Amino acid sequence: MSIATRPDIISFAGGMPGNELFPVEEIDEIYNHLPFDIKQTAFQYGPTPGYPPLLESLKEYLKKKGMPVETNRLMITTGSLQAINILGKVFIDPGDLVVTENPCFIGGISAFKSYQAILHGIDLDRDGINVPLLKSFLDQSKSRPPKFIYLTPNFHNPAGTLYTEQRKKELVPVLQEHDLMLVEDDAYGELYFDEEARKRVVPMKTLYEHELDICYTGTFSKILGPGFRLGWMLVPQEIYQKAELCKQSMDACSPNFTQVLANEFLRTGKMELYIIKMREVYKRRKDTMAAAIRTFFPEEITWLEPKGGFYIWLKLPPNIDITAVLKASIEKGAVFVIGKTFDPEGKDNSHIRLAYSHTPEHKIERGIQILGACLKEALKRPA
Numbered sequence: 317m318s319i320a321t322r323p324d325i326i327s328f329a330g331g332m333p334g335n336e337l338f339p340v341e342e343i344d345e346i347y348n349h350l351p352f353d354i355k356q357t358a359f360q361y362g363p364t365p366g367y368p369p370l371l372e373s374l375k376e377y378l379k380k381k382g383m384p385v386e387t388n389r390l391m392i393t394t395g396s397l398q399a400i401n402i403l404g405k406v407f408i409d410p411g412d413l414v415v416t417e418n419p420c421f422i423g424g425i426s427a428f429k430s431y432q433a434i435l436h437g438i439d440l441d442r443d444g445i446n447v448p449l450l451k452s453f454l455d456q457s458k459s460r461p462p463k464f465i466y467l468t469p470n471f472h473n474p475a476g477t478l479y480t481e482q483r484k485k486e487l488v489p490v491l492q493e494h495d496l497m498l499v500e501d502d503a504y505g506e507l508y509f510d511e512e513a514r515k516r517v518v519p520m521k522t523l524y525e526h527e528l529d530i531c532y533t534g535t536f537s538k539i540l541g542p543g544f545r546l547g548w549m550l551v552p553q554e555i556y557q558k559a560e561l562c563k564q565s566m567d568a569c570s571p572n573f574t575q576v577l578a579n580e581f582l583r584t585g586k587m588e589l590y591i592i593k594m595r596e597v598y599k600r601r602k603d604t605m606a607a608a609i610r611t612f613f614p615e616e617i618t619w620l621e622p623k624g625g626f627y628i629w630l631k632l633p634p635n636i637d638i639t640a641v642l643k644a645s646i647e648k649g650a651v652f653v654i655g656k657t658f659d660p661e662g663k664d665n666s667h668i669r670l671a672y673s674h675t676p677e678h679k680i681e682r683g684i685q686i687l688g689a690c691l692k693e694a695l696k697r698p699a
């Protein structure tokens with residue numbers, strides 16, 4: 317983060333929106349027009365499960381998307397990372413097995429490891445998690461079954477993958493057979509780039525509520541601002557009760573101040589309009605990065621064009637020294653994240669992650685040119 321936020325560096329590192337994209341004026345206006353007593357409420361502690369008006373408006377929002385809000389309980393959390401962390405705390409005893417995708421969101425890896433879970437990553441391909449590999453792992457682990465599986469089916473971080481409907485369907489009998497609970501992380505589902513992707517972002521929590529046990533998490537970080545530190549979980553009643561107890565001891569409540577503002581942003585329909593604009597901005601940034609990669613990167617590097625979200629995940633030839641490329645690239649003014657960071661077992665994987673979300677188009681092109689030159693140089697001198 318310290319390098320990623322240096323003004324002289326073009327950063328493809330942090331998975332965050334650009335500062336220039338935040339709806340600062342809308343939020344100014346919302347605050348200025350709040351009744352005085354609501355402003356006072358905003359400064360106060362609030363109920364552990366969330367500011368009741370925000371819970372109501374978020375429930376309405378998720379209901380419109382077809383999510384099973386009536387048969388589950390909704391809780392506001394301090395970022396969705398807290399939701400993931402709480403689920404880890406509820407379910408994991410030291411030495412328990414947890415299945416993730418490989419690669420996997422670093423926050424999930426560190427949350428589960430903090431409760432001393434043993435992580436096992438199953439490879440992702442272009443359509444989602446590799447189901448035969450998952451099945452065979454679960455078959456082998458019958459004497460010591462994992463506590464849950466953690467998946468990000470929509471615009472995966474770091475892989476950018478959007479699961480196909482078919483892949484989600486194939487997962488159902490495997491999870492059923494092994495009675496395995498799913499933690500479904502949907503941090504990026506709103507940020508699709510076209511109609512086909514829009515149809516595919518339907519959460520498993522919506523599709524398979526009756527077939528599977530699913531704890532669903534979401535966040536305001538990518539559709540309003542990470543500084544709000546607001547996310548949520550939608551979970552079955554029994555899990556909700558345990559999660560509420562955990563949250564009580566963690567931070568008593570998520571910030572009431574930002575919950576009041578997020579509620580107005582959501583309730584008045586401003587958020588939906590803002591998300592429409594953001595989809596366009598991120599698509600333009602993705603298009604610019606994709607075009608620059610085609611122009612400036614060596615052909616040996618392979619990648620898939622994302623259909624939404626923040627990231628492009630690239631596979632480098634195995635003989636490239638990625639750490640040396642990173643050093644050279646920082647010296648010349650561009651930074652990215654090495655793929656090993658996202659391996660649940662910390663293994664090398666010859667990948668890098670580029671985020672296009674917080675860099676304006678003209679800088680994206682320049683940064684990719686710098687990185688392309690460093691990659692070409694490294695290919696001339698194999699490790």
Ligand SMILES: Cc1ncc(COP(=O)(O)O)c(C=O)c1O
Nearest residue numbers: 395396397421473503535537547
């Ligand atoms: C896949 C995924 N899940 C969850 C989060 C956590 O976000 P937050 O805690 O800001 O809601 C992130 C943030 O980068 C993410 O990429």
